Amino acid sequence: MRFSGLRVLREGLTGNKGWAPHWRDAEPKAEYDAIIIGGGGHGLSTAYYLAKNHGMTNIAVLEKGYIGGGNVGRNTTIVRANYMQPGNSEFYSHSLKLWEGMEQDLNYNAMHSQRGIINLCHSDGQRDAFARRGNMMIAQGDDAELLDREGVRKYLPYLDFDNVRFPIYGGLLHRRGGTARHDAVAWGYARGASDRGVDIIQQCEVTGIDIENGQVRGVQTTRGAIKAKKVGIVVAGRSGQVAAMAGMRLPIESHILQAFVTEGIKPVIDHVVSFGMGHFYISQSDKGGLVFGGDLDFYASYASRGNMPMMEHVMEAGITLMPMIGKAKVLRSWGGIMDMTPDGSPIIDKTDTEGLFIDCGWCYGGFKAVPGSGFSFAHLMGTGNHHAPAARFRLDRFRTGRGIMDEEATGSQHNLH
Numbered sequence: 001m002r003f004s005g006l007r008v009l010r011e012g013l014t015g016n017k018g019w020a021p022h023w024r025d026a027e028p029k030a031e032y033d034a035i036i037i038g039g040g041g042h043g044l045s046t047a048y049y050l051a052k053n054h055g056m057t058n059i060a061v062l063e064k065g066y067i068g069g070g071n072v073g074r075n076t077t078i079v080r081a082n083y084m085q086p087g088n089s090e091f092y093s094h095s096l097k098l099w100e101g102m103e104q105d106l107n108y109n110a111m112h113s114q115r116g117i118i119n120l121c122h123s124d125g126q127r128d129a130f131a132r133r134g135n136m137m138i139a140q141g142d143d144a145e146l147l148d149r150e151g152v153r154k155y156l157p158y159l160d161f162d163n164v165r166f167p168i169y170g171g172l173l174h175r176r177g178g179t180a181r182h183d184a185v186a187w188g189y190a191r192g193a194s195d196r197g198v199d200i201i202q203q204c205e206v207t208g209i210d211i212e213n214g215q216v217r218g219v220q221t222t223r224g225a226i227k228a229k230k231v232g233i234v235v236a237g238r239s240g241q242v243a244a245m246a247g248m249r250l251p252i253e254s255h256i257l258q259a260f261v262t263e264g265i266k267p268v269i270d271h272v273v274s275f276g277m278g279h280f281y282i283s284q285s286d287k288g289g290l291v292f293g294g295d296l297d298f299y300a301s302y303a304s305r306g307n308m309p310m311m312e313h314v315m316e317a318g319i320t321l322m323p324m325i326g327k328a329k330v331l332r333s334w335g336g337i338m339d340m341t342p343d344g345s346p347i348i349d350k351t352d353t354e355g356l357f358i359d360c361g362w363c364y365g366g367f368k369a370v371p372g373s374g375f376s377f378a379h380l381m382g383t384g385n386h387h388a389p390a391a392r393f394r395l396d397r398f399r400t401g402r403g404i405m406d407e408e409a410t411g412s413q414h415n416l417h
């Protein structure tokens, strides 16, 4: 089933009776060439690119809940390529290019909107740091513009520019950054993979990983044992638990990140605005809700909900930056389980078990990575070789200390970047 304007028109005129389910809800087979554990954005995009780029179609994606129920459907949807460290810089640049062709590639409307991101600065030192970051982004082939105070005012006149503690000095504008409809990204990849023969199996929790003589043989699930010579672990906040099934102890802590949305209001915020000093960022959804968030809850947890002190902190930071939002009513808040590495950068690698691969550690930046991560992880699983833009995401950097990518220069502590 292909989507097109003509199809939407025809369906609209004939009672919308011709739409079919977007992907097959498959039953598990006894054996596959490859199994992907986790039907989040990264798992689904991995399956899609394994099928599309590497001709592997005898694949199952095993999801313990439902497609889109994890962080891929819980995030605040910011997509950008404004990283600075070698390793992250080329990876996110590649991922953003995939975003720019994704809707055509998948024939699916993910509402990708390149409305621009503005990171605000509040001191000379911070402006210097942004100038350096902007130069690195340009050197990587991405876009960056340093705005002075009046430059920011032109785009965001409603901010409090003269706040005593955080007066606005300027900002870094990344025009190709923006937002997307998060669950549509999961559905689009699920549909694309399913159309190429991949089995998407929901309500199927992996409870064990079978290993013999150092080689992976398959998995145990709540729907029975399934054999496979290749298994990819892509379970975000549950990475530590699932890797433990293969006897691994990962350098990952799981922390909660919250997000909030207000009632729908008229269009007012047409960029993504990030207020790093206050740990606050905001955008406006196409339905009109103000979508915003802040920092981690700061203690390890597997609860998909957040704590009240962090809610208070985020609201206070928001009102400090743009007092007008104090009038908006918050409709909902939620939390997601973040897989935090010590250096804030991800892992895409083989493991010591032959045929067992891992993709995790996306911290709070993994939505923008969905296409790039799937592309690179599929390359690794399909060919056995690292894909160049993700070649630095090695697991052993935490053992050897070589190749640490400390993006925020906060040192090796999981909850500080």
Ligand SMILES: Cc1cc2nc3c(=O)[nH]c(=O)nc-3n(C[C@H](O)[C@H](O)[C@H](O)COP(=O)(O)OP(=O)(O)OC[C@H]3O[C@@H](n4cnc5c(N)ncnc54)[C@H](O)[C@@H]3O)c2cc1C
Binding pocket: 037, 038, 039, 040, 041, 042, 043, 062, 063, 064, 065, 066, 068, 069, 070, 071, 072, 073, 074, 075, 076, 077, 078, 079, 204, 205, 206, 207, 234, 235, 236, 237, 238, 242, 257, 258, 259, 293, 334, 335, 336, 337, 338, 362, 363, 364, 365, 366, 367, 368, 369
């Ligand atoms: C509040 C919030 C805001 C965020 N904002 C942004 C943002 O603006 N921009 C950005 O880039 N990133 C953002 N992120 C981060 C991003 O959402 C994640 O890094 C990314 O979605 C994680 O990858 P995923 O989509 O594959 O994870 P998930 O969707 O969580 O997928 C993992 C899946 O594995 C399944 N699973 C777990 N254990 C098992 C098992 N034993 N068997 C089978 N299946 C299993 C889970 O049910 C889940 O569906 C945010 C996250 C949160 C929570």
